[in-house]
Amino acid sequence: MTTATKKRAPARTPHKAAPQRVHDAALEAIIEMRGVVKRFSNAAGEFTVLKGVDLMINKGEFVSIVGKSGSGKSTLLNMITGIDHPSDGRVIVNHNDIYTGVSESQRSRWRGKNLGIVFQFFQLLPMLTLLENVMLPMDYVDMYDFDERPKRALELLTLVGLEKFANKLPVLVSTGQQQLAAIARAMACDPPLLIADEPTGNLDTRSADTIIRIFEHFVEQGKTIVMVTHDPSLTSRTDRNLIISDGELIDETISRSLPKLRHRHMLEFTKLAQRRSYQPGETILSRDEKVGHFFMIRSGNVEIVLQKSGSKDIVLSRLGADEFFGDIELLRGGKSIANVRAGNDPVEVLMIPREDFSRVMDESPITVEAISKIVQKRLEEHRVVDPRKTKR
Ligand SMILES: Nc1ncnc2c1ncn2[C@@H]1O[C@H](COP(=O)(O)OP(=O)(O)O)[C@@H](O)[C@H]1O
Numbered sequence: 543m544t545t546a547t548k549k550r551a552p553a554r555t556p557h558k559a560a561p562q563r564v565h566d567a568a569l570e571a572i573i574e575m576r577g578v579v580k581r582f583s584n585a586a587g588e589f590t591v592l593k594g595v596d597l598m599i600n601k602g603e604f605v606s607i608v609g610k611s612g613s614g615k616s617t618l619l620n621m622i623t624g625i626d627h628p629s630d631g632r633v634i635v636n637h638n639d640i641y642t643g644v645s646e647s648q649r650s651r652w653r654g655k656n657l658g659i660v661f662q663f664f665q666l667l668p669m670l671t672l673l674e675n676v677m678l679p680m681d682y683v684d685m686y687d688f689d690e691r692p693k694r695a696l697e698l699l700t701l702v703g704l705e706k707f708a709n710k711l712p713v714l715v716s717t718g719q720q721q722l723a724a725i726a727r728a729m730a731c732d733p734p735l736l737i738a739d740e741p742t743g744n745l746d747t748r749s750a751d752t753i754i755r756i757f758e759h760f761v762e763q764g765k766t767i768v769m770v771t772h773d774p775s776l777t778s779r780t781d782r783n784l785i786i787s788d789g790e791l792i793d794e795t796i797s798r799s800l801p802k803l804r805h806r807h808m809l810e811f812t813k814l815a816q817r818r819s820y821q822p823g824e825t826i827l828s829r830d831e832k833v834g835h836f837f838m839i840r841s842g843n844v845e846i847v848l849q850k851s852g853s854k855d856i857v858l859s860r861l862g863a864d865e866f867f868g869d870i871e872l873l874r875g876g877k878s879i880a881n882v883r884a885g886n887d888p889v890e891v892l893m894i895p896r897e898d899f900s901r902v903m904d905e906s907p908i909t910v911e912a913i914s915k916i917v918q919k920r921l922e923e924h925r926v927v928d929p930r931k932t933k934r
């Protein structure tokens with residue numbers, strides 16, 4: 543899914559005590575993690591929670607992160623917020639290398655201006671009113687004129703529908719409302735990036751829906767949001783869903799192509815997958831060729847083509863990013879039933895060796911069923927396209 547059409551957040555000038563600015567070719571990136579490792583030690587010794595995470599998130603994206611309990615979601619977010627620090631690797635947030643040559647207090651100030659953070663448990667200060675809670679971050683980083691702060695705090699509370707409760711203490715409003723106030727507080731200094739760790743984990747579905755709608759509003763305004771969630775109904779409302787399994791990120795082509803696969807199998811495929819590129823029109827599989835891999839499309843289009851001697855090729859179907867092929871042959875055993883070639887653009891595929899694919903499918907009846915349904919539909923559709931009439 544593209545975010546290119548989304549409005550971008552205005553560029554901001556870093557605070558003078560901010561971490562060192564990094565020149566980066568990818569101007570759109572707002573978060574970049576390179577080889578991030580996090581180890582903890584306990585009585586039993588050292589253990590690795592993040593095992594070399596590479597991640598790029600662009601400005602204006604609404605990203606959800608899911609994963610089993612203990613898979614490293616909160617630890618990953620803590621690496622982005624600077625709440626904790628990596629054992630190895632680099633983290634660049636909003637063009638700042640947040641761990642290189644930066645003191646804890648510099649990072650804390652920088653965080654106040656650049657990040658909004660929301661947790662599952664709201665952490666509002668109980669003896670302050672909602673309005674005072676929202677003003678707190680502005681006071682902390684000394685942002686906005688002193689007289690302007692209450693007005694801005696009230697605007698934010700109005701945005702989340704809490705203007706009537708501005709002068710109430712947190713204990714006097716519902717938990718959903720407390721979370722809304724916490725979100726208003728997180729956005730107090732107008733940060734370009736909001737990081738939320740299970741922000742709806744403690745709420746009923748209606749309150750959760752309100753929160754997601756407010757997040758969607760912020761994304762429309764050009765903000766970037768990264769949200770850890772347990773709720774699969776929320777991931778469908780984000781631009782991108784990342785899955786973390788045992789401290790490693792799953793390849794997004796794999797999770798989108800085979801969404802019902804168990805996370806550990808997705809991770810296995812992530813590690814096994816070979817990448818390959820094809821030029822426009824290049825043959826990927828020939829009819830009757832023994833199929834050695836399961837293919838998932840990362841980018842570009844492929845054409846499934848029937849070649850009849852003496853007549854023009856017939857394009858049976860066209861497959862795009864996150865679709866797969868090679869499956870019929872592998873599941874039913876044997877050779878390619880048609881020619882498969884790259885379309886008008888270069889194609890990048892991920893390939894899983896046949897034996898590994900078959901072994902995992904033996905343990906994955908739900909995925910086999912899902913694949914079979916897609917294949918059945920494809921065959922029924924008879925998407926016969928006359929290539930002469932095909933425009934791109
Ligand atoms: N500060 C810490 N010290 C030691 N172990 C930790 C610490 N924080 C997290 N862990 C361990 O790291 C693993 C991942 O934790 P976490 O990132 O909180 O998982 P998640 O948010 O996905 O449930 C867990 O095994 C947890 O016990």
Ligand SMILES: [Mg+2]
Binds near residue numbers: 615616617739
């Ligand atoms: Mg967590």
